Amino acid sequence: MxxxxxxxxxxxxxxxxxxxxxxxxxxxxxxxxxxxxxxxxxxxxxxxxxxxxxxxxxxxxxxxxxxxxxxxxxxxxxxxxxxxxxxxxxxxxxxxxxxxxxxxxxxxxxxxxxxxxxxxxxxxxxxxxxEPEAASLDCRDLLGEAAKYVGYRYMVLDLGGGTADITAHEVADDGNLTELHPPTGGDFGGTKVDIKFDQLMSRIFGETVLKRFKQEYMQDYWELMLDLERKKKMFNGTGKMILHQPVTLTELFSDITGSTIEETILKTPFKNKVQFKLGKIYIAEDIARQLFDDALKNICEATSGIMQKVEKIEKIILVGGFSESPYLEMVMREKFNDLVDFPKEPSGAVLRGAVRFGQKPTTISTRVCPYTYGIARMVNFKSFHPPTKKVTIGGIEYCDNVFNIHISKGTKVSVENKHLATEHKYYRPLHEMTQTSIEVYASDKPDPEFVDEPGCRQIGLAVVDIDPTGDMGSRIWVKLIFGGTELELVVRDEKSRKISNAVFKLF
Incomplete structure (x- = not known):
């Protein structure tokens, strides 16, 4: 995620x-x-x-x-x-x-x-x-005394299996952490290497053979991928990568094609690059590097992108299972020099940090909104509104699906000042309603106009009770409260004075 x-x-x-x-x-x-x-x-x-x-x-x-x-x-x-x-x-x-x-x-x-x-x-x-916040909390111990100084800035890369998550924090006056940039990243974790290896095997053996191998010899396929996982943590960018060769895979290839893999590979671009002998798969250095290079390129680019936006980063700490790759470490040190550092047990950083977060959730005192958040609403239809958005209720024309912004992308929000969130007023669309639906949306854009435009998605729906005796002019006040890892919705019915709450996840 x-x-x-x-x-x-x-x-x-x-x-x-x-x-x-x-x-x-x-x-x-x-x-x-x-x-x-x-x-x-x-x-x-x-x-x-x-x-x-x-x-x-x-x-x-x-x-x-x-x-x-x-x-x-x-x-x-x-x-x-x-x-x-x-x-x-x-x-x-x-x-x-x-x-x-x-x-x-x-x-x-x-x-x-x-x-x-x-x-x-x-x-x-x-x-x-x-996860990147939890990893950051654990990494403060690695930073030692430096992380106690007000204004100290550092970045944490949580490089897991499926994803890479990056965050940047600064030590605030009270010793807590202020987020300098919304957590970012992408699907370029360690499994990217697995996918590239799978593509390599498919090019060598063919999709039909590889698919049958996975279906009929699952145990052997597992053992091959577990061996790859071990070798990912050993390959340092030089020399061959040597893996265990599943006999069932090469035998299946011969049964289906009528040829041996040793003979066939000599006719492919992988001649002398990938060899099958003595029960081992020998992958040449340049081919082994290619398995990693897409993921490493994305990680370096994402890190550089944040450093261009956030100045004076004093340390880059790598955690997560993929950070145990010696080749990744070599590439990161070549790119970022002495800024790069690693904890002793990078795979456990998120776990340890999550325990610290559970003990004191306010340790991350300020966050930066990664999206624009707001609520779907109808407004009086104007000439500049798209005709496709026009709806008529009680003879009055409205523009539907308007994105009413409560807080914009990039805004800093404080955990301790959640009470300062602004109330927005809404009106009931019909008489004698006993309930109303509040649709909460997030957008990649800083100023979205409509909730159904590209980059917008619904993150929550709350159905709240309202006073059925209110008229269409009766107001409903809605507040979205940010600051933590969740978004809190507070709805106040002006007629009944009833207050309703709901909580949505922000990831």
């Missing part, structure tokens, strides 16, 4: 320990835990309320990694069996025995989880932390 999010939630206290007069449930929590659901890998970390600075990160064997593959295995009955590498190992075992057909294996289900909301975690115990 562009700027992704990690869930930071708190464990509730129980029995006599819980006192409703001593703050919210979150205030009474025994622990603060963070869950990072990634497209390819996931993990969790936590801290206890009496030792918030001691963050415990769970390590997943094998290899003692801070994350495990985002894979869930269900039994034939539909019951949960296992998660992560344990699920993959079990499914491989089932494949070997040809007993896998009634089991259910799910991969890359992150967006489905997002569509279902908090996935069972109580809303009043859940906070959503933007």
């Amino acid at each position: 562009g700027s992704g999010a990690s869930a930071a939630f708190t464990g509730e206290t129980y029995g006599e320990m819980q006192n409703p007069n001593q703050g919210t449930k979150k205030d009474n929590a025994l622990i603060c835990a963070a869950i990072d659901f990634g497209t390819t890998y996931s993990g969790y970390a936590f801290s206890f309320y009496n030792s918030p600075d001691k963050i415990h990160t769970h390590y997943w064997p094998p290899g003692q990694m801070t994350k495990t593959p985002t894979v869930v295995l269900l039994e034939p009955s539909g019951n949960f069996h296992s998660f992560g590498m344990v699920a993959m190992d079990k499914y491989k075992e089932l494949l070997d025995k040809q007993e896998h057909k009634e089991w259910y294996l799910f991969e890359r289900f992150k967006m489905k989880l997002y569509e279902k909301g908090s996935a069972g975690i109580p809303e009043d115990m859940l906070s959503l932390a933007l």
Whole structure:
């Protein structure tokens, strides 16, 4: 997701320990835990309320990694069996025995989880932390004393599997962080290398062979991609990249084409560039570099783009699984010299930072609106309005789908000054209405005119009760409150004096 999010939630206290007069449930929590659901890998970390600075990160064997593959295995009955590498190992075992057909294996289900909301975690115990912000909080420890000085500016690149997210912060007078630029990035994380490798294999073996290999020999395909994941963290831009050669792939190629891969590749542009011998795949240095180059080019360009807009950046910190690539490190150091730095465990930075965010959400005190936010409304139709927008109600002509701006892209908003948000007045379109719908929109443009133009999307819909005795002149006051990782909608019916609230996610 562009700027992704990690869930930071708190464990509730129980029995006599819980006192409703001593703050919210979150205030009474025994622990603060963070869950990072990634497209390819996931993990969790936590801290206890009496030792918030001691963050415990769970390590997943094998290899003692801070994350495990985002894979869930269900039994034939539909019951949960296992998660992560344990699920993959079990499914491989089932494949070997040809007993896998009634089991259910799910991969890359992150967006489905997002569509279902908090996935069972109580809303009043859940906070959503933007991943690049969480990484920035963790990186303050790496910066040491420098990060305590007012005005110190640094950038964090969270280079995950699916996406690369970049943010820039400055240390404010109160020691909290001010966002200097909206989190930005794109789909140029580590899986871009996987896609380029897949394209390379497709050019060599053909799409038909590769597709059947994935379908009929899933275990071997997994092992090949896991080997590629390991080699991505070893390749430094020089020498060959050497991968394990799946025998089933080359045998399948011979069965389908009637020729050996060794003979066929000599007739392709990859002659002497990609070799299959002694059970290994040898990829020449220039071809191996090409697997990385598109992603690295995008990362460098995105970083340079922010540095052109934000002056006096004193450090660029790289976190996330893809930042463990030696080749990426070499390219970034060549481009940005001594500005570049890495934490000891870059894959766990988001998790650790999300725990810190859960402990103190106001640490990021000021943010920059990445979009223009507003509400759809009707206004009296004027001659300059498009005829296609004209609607007639009660004999009066209106212009529909107007984007009424509440806050523009690039505006700085403060977490502590959310009460200063401006109320906007709206009118009910019909008599005797008991409810009204408030449609909230976001736009890439600073001054959109209509909610259905390119670059606009609906991010929320709230249905609120209103006084049915009000007339068409009866006003409804609407306020959009920014500053955190969520957008709060407050609706005040002037007739009934009733106030309604709704919350929308900003990513």
